[in-house]
Amino acid sequence: MRSWLISTALFWAVSLLAQPSVQFGFESGKLAPWLVVEGGFGMLVTDRAEYHHSGGAYSKEGKYFLSTLESPKYKPDDRYTGIVLSPVFVLAGPEISLMVGGGNHEVTYVALCTLDGKEHQQARGNNAQKMAQRTWRVPDLVGKKVYLKVADHYATGWGHVTLDDVKAKGTLDPADTLMLGNTNADVQIHCRPIEDFDIAEQFPEANGGNVLAIPRFAKSWKEKNPSVIHALMQSGPVVVPNDINAFLTAKVLNN
Numbered sequence: 001m002r003s004w005l006i007s008t009a010l011f012w013a014v015s016l017l018a019q020p021s022v023q024f025g026f027e028s029g030k031l032a033p034w035l036v037v038e039g040g041f042g043m044l045v046t047d048r049a050e051y052h053h054s055g056g057a058y059s060k061e062g063k064y065f066l067s068t069l070e071s072p073k074y075k076p077d078d079r080y081t082g083i084v085l086s087p088v089f090v091l092a093g094p095e096i097s098l099m100v101g102g103g104n105h106e107v108t109y110v111a112l113c114t115l116d117g118k119e120h121q122q123a124r125g126n127n128a129q130k131m132a133q134r135t136w137r138v139p140d141l142v143g144k145k146v147y148l149k150v151a152d153h154y155a156t157g158w159g160h161v162t163l164d165d166v167k168a169k170g171t172l173d174p175a176d177t178l179m180l181g182n183t184n185a186d187v188q189i190h191c192r193p194i195e196d197f198d199i200a201e202q203f204p205e206a207n208g209g210n211v212l213a214i215p216r217f218a219k220s221w222k223e224k225n226p227s228v229i230h231a232l233m234q235s236g237p238v239v240v241p242n243d244i245n246a247f248l249t250a251k252v253l254n255n
């Protein structure tokens with residue numbers, strides 16, 4: 001009987017510890033399953049050990065953290081700008097904790113968003129390298145699909161965001177985020193124009209004569225019997241995982 005009680009107690013203890021949780025600590029050293037959806041960065045997930053200029057151990061959790069400041073050579077560079085998104089997760093508790101540092105500009109922040117793009121909470125640094133512990137209380141969003149958005153649109157002094165150790169109760173939402181393969185992605189992003197002979201006639205010098213790369217491409221034409229309107233559009237970029245076991249993440253932004 002005693003062993004049964006002990007094993008039962010252990011079961012409940014493990015069950016309590018095993019509540020569904022979402023944690024983003026970037027300890028894989030890879031950005032995936034987060035995505036850059038705008039702009040570009042130098043070393044977005046970094047293992048930088050010490051503060052720039054002043055030295056001293058960086059206020060991170062574990063080895064890696066996210067930084068829009070770091071260059072590939074571990075130099076600070078505020079010129080990087082863009083937007084990074086987390087995977088979508090279904091929130092199961094009212095609190096989300098995170099460590100945030102960097103600039104306190106209006107356009108350098110981490111936001112909690114719902115799938116309509118609305119930003120319900122924001123956190124930002126205080127013009128300090130040290131990441132501060134922040135907690136969002138969002139009971140209204142329990143049961144909702146949410147994601148985090150790192151936005152950096154400031155390119156000079158303190159124009160950066162750092163983030164680590166995001167914790168929440170919830171589960172990643174496979175319906176809005178697709179993940180395949182492993183972390184040895186060797187992913188490249190390819191942009192490709194559509195082959196269009198009408199365009200080729202207008203711009204015979206373009207890219208060998210039959211293709212033209214433009215940011216957005218759309219045209220339509222009608223056909224009779226049956227009556228149909230066709231719309232031709234170019235969508236890109238295309239994510240190309242080169243490794244045979246590559247890691248691929250896709251997020252449905254509009255549905």
Ligand SMILES: [Ca+2]
Nearest residue numbers: 025061062064
């Ligand atoms: Ca970390």
